[in-house]
Amino acid sequence: MNWLKTIAAAALLQAGLFAGAQAGENLDAVKSAGVLRIGTEGTYAPFTFHDASGKLVGFDVEIGQAIAAKLGVKAEFVEGKWDGLIAGLDANRYDAVINQVGITEARKQKYDFSEPYIASKAVLIVKQGNDEIKGFTDLKGKTSAQSLSSNFGKIAEQNGAELVGTDGFDQSIQLVLTGRADATINDSLSFLDFKKHKPDAPVAVVAEQKDADYSGVIIRKGEPELLAAINKALTDIKADGTYQKISDTYFGQDVSK
Template sequence: MARFTARRVITTGAVLAASSLMLTACGSSKIDGNTGAAPNASQTVNAAGPDSALVALVPADLKAKGTLTVATDSTYAPDEFKDASGKVVGMDVDMGNAILAKLGLKADWQSAGFDSIIVGVAAKKYDMSLSSFTDTKAREQQIDMVQYFTAGEAVAVLTGNPDKIGATAADLCGIKVAVQTGTTEADEIKNTINPACLKAGKKIIPNGGDKFEAQTDATTALASKRDQAMMADSPVIDYAVKQSNGALQKLGDNYNNAPYGIVVPKGSGLATAIQGAIKDLIKDGTYAQILSKWGVSSGALTADQIVLNGATS
């Protein structure tokens, strides 16, 4: 997210222990850190210049290319989405542009279906991707991932919680839940929550959750009362609530915090260059400016946490 373990993980590992299934906080992700203010998309950030030592790490073919194709699922505000003019914007976009500027490169942002991106990067259809991908060991078998941000999962309901849904995963049994296809949340319903519901003798979440290709459609499904709840990454839930004009509220706290990773082809020297660029951006303050701009400062990592293929599960 949560498209966090966060958005966009497809894994069969247990996400919540069936014995407890509590949606308790493992940390907090609030819009604009502590202020609750909405992101300011027009805010400017430092204009990062090339770092010659990092430029030297860029593979020759990419250096010659100059502009890299960067895939993203542009339906996941505030991380990546299209503005009113159709331009792809968001935290990941600003971060990707700043990283590539450090490497003497530019980005050609291409919208793609979330499920197709890792395959596309592995096949070198795309040079890289920033799209709220959680770093996992399974993914690291296909591509390399440079960790750069952390997030959690969360749940939203209609304001006032008219269905009186409790703040535990067990309370989602029998509830119609909207999720984006291919996300951690969709996998969590299938592999963890619904089996636990059955074990407890309760109704399962219908259809394994109502799945939508675009996160924006999942949000609309909740706002229009087609569904009773929505699961997504915590920044996405926070943003949706803030932008809903009072129609939605967050249920409980974040859980399953985990790092996002920038996706590059397996064995590419680009990964090391990206890792160094992020550390540079942290040092010169650009990294913090980008997160503040999009209201996700609570997901910041320190320089020593910017690791390559650091998944623990």
């Protein structure tokens, strides 16, 4: 039966080589089809969601459209649930995922990332007029509204805060606004989105962590031409003002760093 194993091994090797060749040629395939297929959730405002008319919109959606335009093709969005979104690359459901996918070492083992296109930082938020909290260390002995299992909650605890449990950003902000919590540590992008919609809300960021978490466009490994083209597109949309315009629309400022 050894000959059967030999044939099977040869078939697997040939399939692997064929898949690798296909992957390397994917930029040509994208341009030939005239479409960049992009995986996204469609349920994650303000990044990818449906507006009142049902149209797919959002920061990530417009970034995807701008990248596709620089490649000379159209963006075609394929929606899916987060749990299986990245795995859809393996199944060739799309060419890339643009959905606030954080760049991590674990993910980089299996996939390739573009250069970062958005940055998120932990920020300390208080009600306007609160002069007692000016930095993270001032949380000692204060209450901080947090999702108890979040990294933000851990930061608050490490700085001596007493946690008030919440279900997420919106509830945390409300507790700060109503005085039931002294502060909240939360995501800078969520805060900017909140202030974009409620500019008069009397809350403010008084401190931010230096280290940021970055997200990038994620694609299959073995597609260096496509990766280079996406990176060039990102560089170009930042240089020509497209990125700034999209960023201003959703966050009111540049969120690339």
